[in-house]
Amino acid sequence: MHTNLGEAGAARARCAIRVHGVVQGVGFRPAVYRMARRARLGGFVRNDAEGVWIEVEGEDGALRAFADSLVREAPPLARIDGVDVARIAPLGERDFRVVESATGGRTTASVPVDVATCDACLRELFDPLDRRHRYPFINCTECGPRFTIVCGVPYDRANTTMAGFVMCAACRAEYEDPADRRFHAEPNACGDCGPVAELVARGRAVARGDAAVGAAIERLASGGVVALKGLGGYQLAVDAANRGAIERLRARKRRPRKPLALMARDASVVDAIAVAGDGAREVLGAPARPIVLLAARPGVLATLDVVAPGLREVGVMLPAAPLHHLLLAGLPLLVVTSGNRSDEPIAKDDAEALSTLADVADAFLVHDRPIHTRADDSVVRLVAGAPQPVRRARGFVPEGVALAHGGPSIIAVGAQLKNTICVTRGAVAYPSQHVGDLDCPDGRAFFEEVAGKLRALLGVAPEAVAHDLHPDYASTRWALASGLPRVAVQHHHAHVAACMAEHGRAGPVVGVAFDGTGCGPAGELWGGEILLADLGGFRRLGALRPVALPGGEAAIREPWRLAVAVLHDAGERLDLLADVDRRRLDAVVGLIESGLASPRATGAGRWFDAVSAIVARCRVATYEGEAAVALEALAGSEPDAGPYPLAIDAPDGGAFVVDLRPAVRALAAEVRAGEHAGRVAARFHATLAEAARLGCLRARRDHGVATAALSGGCFQNRLLSERCKQLLEADGFEVLLHRRVPPNDGGVSLGQAAVAAFRMRAQKGK
Numbered sequence: 001m002h003t004n005l006g007e008a009g010a011a012r013a014r015c016a017i018r019v020h021g022v023v024q025g026v027g028f029r030p031a032v033y034r035m036a037r038r039a040r041l042g043g044f045v046r047n048d049a050e051g052v053w054i055e056v057e058g059e060d061g062a063l064r065a066f067a068d069s070l071v072r073e074a075p076p077l078a079r080i081d082g083v084d085v086a087r088i089a090p091l092g093e094r095d096f097r098v099v100e101s102a103t104g105g106r107t108t109a110s111v112p113v114d115v116a117t118c119d120a121c122l123r124e125l126f127d128p129l130d131r132r133h134r135y136p137f138i139n140c141t142e143c144g145p146r147f148t149i150v151c152g153v154p155y156d157r158a159n160t161t162m163a164g165f166v167m168c169a170a171c172r173a174e175y176e177d178p179a180d181r182r183f184h185a186e187p188n189a190c191g192d193c194g195p196v197a198e199l200v201a202r203g204r205a206v207a208r209g210d211a212a213v214g215a216a217i218e219r220l221a222s223g224g225v226v227a228l229k230g231l232g233g234y235q236l237a238v239d240a241a242n243r244g245a246i247e248r249l250r251a252r253k254r255r256p257r258k259p260l261a262l263m264a265r266d267a268s269v270v271d272a273i274a275v276a277g278d279g280a281r282e283v284l285g286a287p288a289r290p291i292v293l294l295a296a297r298p299g300v301l302a303t304l305d306v307v308a309p310g311l312r313e314v315g316v317m318l319p320a321a322p323l324h325h326l327l328l329a330g331l332p333l334l335v336v337t338s339g340n341r342s343d344e345p346i347a348k349d350d351a352e353a354l355s356t357l358a359d360v361a362d363a364f365l366v367h368d369r370p371i372h373t374r375a376d377d378s379v380v381r382l383v384a385g386a387p388q389p390v391r392r393a394r395g396f397v398p399e400g401v402a403l404a405h406g407g408p409s410i411i412a413v414g415a416q417l418k419n420t421i422c423v424t425r426g427a428v429a430y431p432s433q434h435v436g437d438l439d440c441p442d443g444r445a446f447f448e449e450v451a452g453k454l455r456a457l458l459g460v461a462p463e464a465v466a467h468d469l470h471p472d473y474a475s476t477r478w479a480l481a482s483g484l485p486r487v488a489v490q491h492h493h494a495h496v497a498a499c500m501a502e503h504g505r506a507g508p509v510v511g512v513a514f515d516g517t518g519c520g521p522a523g524e525l526w527g528g529e530i531l532l533a534d535l536g537g538f539r540r541l542g543a544l545r546p547v548a549l550p551g552g553e554a555a556i557r558e559p560w561r562l563a564v565a566v567l568h569d570a571g572e573r574l575d576l577l578a579d580v581d582r583r584r585l586d587a588v589v590g591l592i593e594s595g596l597a598s599p600r601a602t603g604a605g606r607w608f609d610a611v612s613a614i615v616a617r618c619r620v621a622t623y624e625g626e627a628a629v630a631l632e633a634l635a636g637s638e639p640d641a642g643p644y645p646l647a648i649d650a651p652d653g654g655a656f657v658v659d660l661r662p663a664v665r666a667l668a669a670e671v672r673a674g675e676h677a678g679r680v681a682a683r684f685h686a687t688l689a690e691a692a693r694l695g696c697l698r699a700r701r702d703h704g705v706a707t708a709a710l711s712g713g714c715f716q717n718r719l720l721s722e723r724c725k726q727l728l729e730a731d732g733f734e735v736l737l738h739r740r741v742p743p744n745d746g747g748v749s750l751g752q753a754a755v756a757a758f759r760m761r762a763q764k765g766k
Helices: 028-038 059-073 120-123 169-174 210-221 243-253 269-275 278-284 322-330 352-356 443-458 474-481 490-504 553-557 558-568 582-594 604-615 624-634 661-672 677-703 717-731 745-765
Strands: 015-024 042-048 051-058 078-087 096-098 197-201 204-209 226-229 234-241 261-264 291-296 313-317 332-337 364-365 379-384 384-390 410-412 422-425 429-433 462-468 486-489 508-517 525-533 536-543 645-649 656-659 708-710 735-736
Touching: 015 059, 015 410, 028 042, 028 051, 028 059, 042 059, 051 059, 051 410, 059 078, 059 422, 059 553, 120 269, 120 322, 197 210, 204 210, 210 226, 210 322, 210 352, 226 352, 226 525, 226 645, 243 332, 261 269, 261 536, 261 708, 269 313, 278 313, 278 384, 278 656, 322 332, 322 429, 322 677, 332 384, 352 364, 352 553, 364 553, 379 656, 379 708, 422 745, 429 745, 462 745, 486 604, 490 508, 490 525, 490 536, 490 708, 490 745, 508 604, 508 677, 525 604, 525 677, 536 677, 553 558, 553 604, 553 661, 558 604, 604 624, 604 677, 624 677, 624 717, 656 677, 717 735
Parallel strands: 042 096, 226 364, 261 313, 291 379, 410 462, 462 486, 508 708, 536 656, 708 735
Antiparallel strands: 015 051, 015 078, 042 051, 197 204, 197 364, 226 234, 234 332, 261 332, 291 313, 379 384, 410 422, 422 429, 508 525, 525 536, 645 656
16 A cells, blocks of 8 residues: 655645545445444545546545545455555535546556355345345345446446446435445435346246246246246256256267356255365355365265266255246255356347357346356366366456566467467556357457457557467467467466466476467477476476377377377277277278377377276366266275386486376286276376376476476366375475466466467566
8 A cells, every 4th residue: 555644734724535446336435434434534435437436525644544544444355455645735625426427538447257146145135125025136236247247447337337326316316325235335226216037938938026026936847948047148057856857958069078067045945966065165155156166975866877977076056046046946956057058158138149149048037137247157276275276267367367477468368278368568467257268250250359358448549469489379460360460379378377367476487388279389289297487488497208199189089099108109909999899990000000190299188088998998088078077986995005107218418208108008018917996097097197206307407496386277176286286285386276367278368378478478578
């Protein structure tokens, strides 16, 4: 905080106070009003494009106490990044007011995230005597939609999708009453003046208002698939106790095995189906209301095998919006998944949903409050005792990440899969919500939408674009066509840089980048890398031994091909794949030996796929990461198993190679001998952790760096992450894990932005 109040002097003085941070849409102005009135100060508070502006007048001592209390007594949802105080000439004001927001000027204000229904609103929702009894859009200054309805800053009703709803006299009185918790709650409404729900089936409205919610519950209870309009877009719901309904949802959505999430009425329902420790319980009940991956209680939920086939974990969330609470009052547990077809963005507009989900949903629970910005449900996993994002979207976006260095505004366009975009403003980076895969036209259109809205919301015109080296990524092609100066950032350097950035580090670190495949500087396929990195650049110290990808992309979809590759490379027989047609095995061996359509990749993810095909018998993957997830689920039964043998080839002056062929031979022998599959899977996890450990030890010995940053999609794997962290900390390393953005490709854009900001700042400093 910067203050300039001087020494006590005149009886009355006046101060101008600028407050930066997340201070709009979180009840900050009402809190300022109450503080000022309590201290008998005059003046005003208003929103503007930079945050909150306060002018306050009174006795010197009261002014000092007021300035201190701004941070100490800020509302729970506020985040104050800075308070600047300066003395100005007194005007004689003795009353304090909340005045109309100022428009124009440089945009530096931060938009708040969407917030789950607070306890006070929840009590009113189910109170038969309350005027908002069962009103599905109840909210106040402490809860409700924010990011998904805001169209611009300052955050006022006129700049949200609520602008078209004129408050009734009762709502207006609350909105203007400083003593009311809905004082300047911008989405404030009730059943007389606000949005209304409708149930639509077969192209026509069949119920409206509370009757629509009741009719939706009846459809769910009878086995129907209901598409409902959530905070950031449409969701598809079925009764979690109805196996037939879940199977129909899977068939219609073309999602045969990928896990589905559950939404539980309350914590007691969660406890009945999953194990939620204190840390998980806190994340479940947090205002963001993400999906949290929890250990399932075996045998409790009869449909668990169709909700999360073959897995030990299940994704669970608590209700995020009043509409969810009303539905769950009728059914305690629902399957709730994204309202889209596989790999497409979620639908956000009613017409879009009614069209794209027409052959998926039996009925649609719609309403007339528009969603300005779509945002899928966030997904979180507890790793090493703390939450780690798997998918970062609703409830977390648009929170910023402070960078070690500021500079010109940059737009970083991320990767091809699990895409996000990141825009910097000053020394803060703002990663977007999960965009998804850019393989389909709708995904690329959503990418364009997010790129435009994020720049507009932050009020910046980027001076450069940061992108991946891969020339065929849609995001790279967008960068090349943008006309902006370009900063190319290698994929795995971006992974490690993202981990550094969210911890406020500039390096150097030993970066362990384990993922599927990414483009190396000369077009090679990387993915099992040990890097010496800072934000300015990196040096490749070593990597896993590359494995052939027979058939190219086909090897990722059919992990048995990778199993052939690693067994053949280790000189092993293919008897462990006896159920695969011999002609297909021979054809794949021919590809490997000829080198045709068989690029070699160091990716740790490909090694997981290969071993999963052997041990978990995951021959074909129906969704990205299925083989690796199956192998981790198996390994969870034997978490303390020791590693298989491996070797390190370290040529003079070159990068070392971690040779996993000894591990393959030992693993194959154990499988043939009938060793328990869980133990074999656990030993392979321990082997990769040991490979990371040995690489980091070599890096510290040669370069004196004792901080390790673990990044890449493989570090979504809890067993691998926790084993690596345990081993490295025992060896005296400081270990950085992802906590703000996902370790998968959803974090790449942050790393690109951090690297580009550092490089451009360094260039301007020369």
